[in-house]
Amino acid sequence: MSDPNLIVGMERSEDAGVYRLTDDLAIVQTLDFFTPVVDDPYQFGQIAVANSLSDVYAKGGRPLTAMNIVCFPVNSMDISVLRDILRGGLDKMQEAGVILVGGHSVEDKELKYGLSVTGLIHPSRVILNTGCRPGDKLILTKPLGVGIINTALKGQMAAKESIDKAVACMSTLNKKASELMQTVTVSACTDVTGFGLLGHACEMIEDAGAGIVIDAASVPYIAEAKALAEMGLIPGGMYRNREFRAHMVDIDEQVPASLAAIMFDPQTSGGLLISLPGQEAPALLDSMHQAGIESAAIIGEVREGARGRIIVR
Amino acid sequence: MIEVDARGLSCPLPVVRTKKALEELGEGELLVLIERPDGCENVVRFADSQGCSSVVEEKDGLYRITIRKGGETPSGSVPQAANGVTQSNTSSGGVAPVLLFTSARLGTGNDELGAILMKAFLNTLAEADPKPAKMLFLNEAVTLTTEGSEVTDTLRGLEQAGVRIFSCGTCLDYYKLKEKLLVGVVTNMYDTVDTLLTAEKVIRI
Numbered sequence: 001m002s003d004p005n006l007i008v009g010m011e012r013s014e015d016a017g018v019y020r021l022t023d024d025l026a027i028v029q030t031l032d033f034f035t036p037v038v039d040d041p042y043q044f045g046q047i048a049v050a051n052s053l054s055d056v057y058a059k060g061g062r063p064l065t066a067m068n069i070v071c072f073p074v075n076s077m078d079i080s081v082l083r084d085i086l087r088g089g090l091d092k093m094q095e096a097g098v099i100l101v102g103g104h105s106v107e108d109k110e111l112k113y114g115l116s117v118t119g120l121i122h123p124s125r126v127i128l129n130t131g132c133r134p135g136d137k138l139i140l141t142k143p144l145g146v147g148i149i150n151t152a153l154k155g156q157m158a159a160k161e162s163i164d165k166a167v168a169c170m171s172t173l174n175k176k177a178s179e180l181m182q183t184v185t186v187s188a189c190t191d192v193t194g195f196g197l198l199g200h201a202c203e204m205i206e207d208a209g210a211g212i213v214i215d216a217a218s219v220p221y222i223a224e225a226k227a228l229a230e231m232g233l234i235p236g237g238m239y240r241n242r243e244f245r246a247h248m249v250d251i252d253e254q255v256p257a258s259l260a261a262i263m264f265d266p267q268t269s270g271g272l273l274i275s276l277p278g279q280e281a282p283a284l285l286d287s288m289h290q291a292g293i294e295s296a297a298i299i300g301e302v303r304e305g306a307r308g309r310i311i312v313r
Numbered sequence: 314m315i316e317v318d319a320r321g322l323s324c325p326l327p328v329v330r331t332k333k334a335l336e337e338l339g340e341g342e343l344l345v346l347i348e349r350p351d352g353c354e355n356v357v358r359f360a361d362s363q364g365c366s367s368v369v370e371e372k373d374g375l376y377r378i379t380i381r382k383g384g385e386t387p388s389g390s391v392p393q394a395a396n397g398v399t400q401s402n403t404s405s406g407g408v409a410p411v412l413l414f415t416s417a418r419l420g421t422g423n424d425e426l427g428a429i430l431m432k433a434f435l436n437t438l439a440e441a442d443p444k445p446a447k448m449l450f451l452n453e454a455v456t457l458t459t460e461g462s463e464v465t466d467t468l469r470g471l472e473q474a475g476v477r478i479f480s481c482g483t484c485l486d487y488y489k490l491k492e493k494l495l496v497g498v499v500t501n502m503y504d505t506v507d508t509l510l511t512a513e514k515v516i517r518i
C-alpha cells in the first residue's frame with residue numbers, strides 16, 4: 001500500500017520509518033529490543049534505551065515519547081532485576097528528554113528489553129542512510145569493538161577495564177552527535193549496529209554511483225578489543241557480516257586481521273556514521289570534540305572511482 | 314592426545330574450552346573438533362596468540378585443529394604461525410625476543426642524548442631482521458607510544474610488521490595518557506609478568 005505521506009517506509013533497510021503529518025511536521029518511529037549484553041541490569045537498561053533511541057537520532061529526528069517492551073522470566077528471576085533494568089532505562093530516557101508513556105511485558109524464558117520510540121522531524125530534513133556523494137568525508141562518532149569485548153565477557157576473558165569502556169560506549173546517547181550533525185548539510189547517516197562499520201558502509205553506497213575508501217589507521221576502536229580479537233574472541237556475527245559483504249569490500253593486506261575484524265564487528269548501540277561534504281567535515285569534527293564526543297574521527301571518504309566498493313587501507 | 318569437542322558450540326565457547334585444555338596441557342598436542350568455520354578461525358587465532366602452532370584439516374564440514382604447545386610444529390604439516398608472531402617474523406635461527414622499555418631515553422647520562430639514542434635505536438630496529446616478538450612499555454616509556462611521541466610512525470611500522478606492542482595501563486593512567494595511546498594496546502601487570510616469565514629471551518632497553 002502506498003501513501004503520499006510516507007517518507008521512509010519498509011522498502012529499504014532504513015533505521016526508522018518516517019510519516020508526514022503536516023507540511024512541516026513528520027513522525028519518526030522505531031522499535032528495538034534485545035537480550036542482555038552485560039551482567040549489570042541497570043547498565044543493560046541504559047544500553048537498551050540508548051540503542052533504541054539511536055535510530056531516531058540517525059534520521060536527524062528528535063525522540064519524544066517511548067514505550068517499554070519487556071520479556072521477563074518471572075518464575076526464575078528475581079523481580080528486582082527487572083526493576084533495575086527499568087530504572088536504568090528511565091534514567092537514560094530522562095537524560096535524552098524522552099517521556100515514557102507506557103509499555104507492555106510478557107513472560108518469556110529469556111529476558112529482553114527495549115523501546116518503541118516516536119520522534120519528530122521536519123519532513124524536508126529527513127536524513128537517509130543512502131545518498132553519500134563523491135567528495136564527502138565520513139565521520140564515525142563512537143569507537144568500535146564492543147561486540148568483541150562482549151564476546152570476551154561471555155567467555156569470562158575480558159578485563160574489567162575493557163568492560164567499563166564498552167559499557168560507557170554503548171550507553172552513550174547519540175543525541176549530541178545528531179544535534180551537531182543537523183547544523184550542517186549531511187548527505188547520509190546511519191548508526192553502526194549489527195552489520196558492523198563495513199556492513200553499514202556498504203548500505204550507504206547502494207545506488208550511490210560511488211564507493212568509500214576507509215583509512216584503517218584513523219578508525220577509532222576500544223584499544224583492548226584488538227588484543228581480544230587476536231585471541232579469537234570474535235563473535236560469530238563478525239564472520240557472518242564479513243561473508244555477507246565480502247564481494248563489496250577490499251581490505252589491503254597491510255591492515256592487521258584483528259583490525260579488519262573490528263571493522264566488521266557487530267556493534268550494540270554504536271555511533272553515527274555520517275557522510276558530509278569534505279570541506280565541512282573538519283569543522284563538524286571539531287565541534288564534536290568540543291562537545292565531548294572524544295572518539296569521533298574522520299575515517300574515510302567517498303570516491304567516484306571506487307564505485308560500488310568499500311576499500312580499506 | 315587431549316581432545317576438545319567443540320561441535321555444536323558457538324563463540325566464544327570453543328576458545329574458552331581450548332584455553333582451558335591448553336592450560337592443563339603441559340607440553341604436546343591438542344586436538345580440537347569443531348563444525349563452524351568461524352569457531353575454527355577463532356581457535357586458530359587463539360592458538361597463535363598463545364605462541365602455539367596449529368594445523369587445520371577440514372573434511373565433510375568437520376574441522377580438526379591440531380595445536381602444539383612447545384617444541385616442534387605438528388609433524389608433517391605446515392605451521393599457521395609460531396611464537397605468537399606471524400611466520401615471516403620468526404627468525405630461522407631462534408626465538409624472537411621480548412623488548413622491555415622502562416624509560417623514554419636510551420641509557421643513563423645526558424637526557425637529550427638519551428632521547429636521540431632512543432629514536433635512533435627504534436628506527437634501526439624497524440629496519441632490522443629478525444624483529445622482536447613483543448615490545449613492552451612501562452613507566453615513563455609510555456610517552457613513546459602516546460601523543461607527543463616522535464616515534465609513533467616507527468612503532469606503527471613495527472606493529473604492521475607483526476611486532477606486538479603493549480603499554481602499561483597503570484602507567485598510562487598515572488601520566489594521564491590513556492586517551493592518547495596512538496600505537497599498540499594496553500596491558501596489565503598480570504600479562505606483563507606472564508610475558509616476561511614465559512619469554513625465552515627478554516632484552517631490557
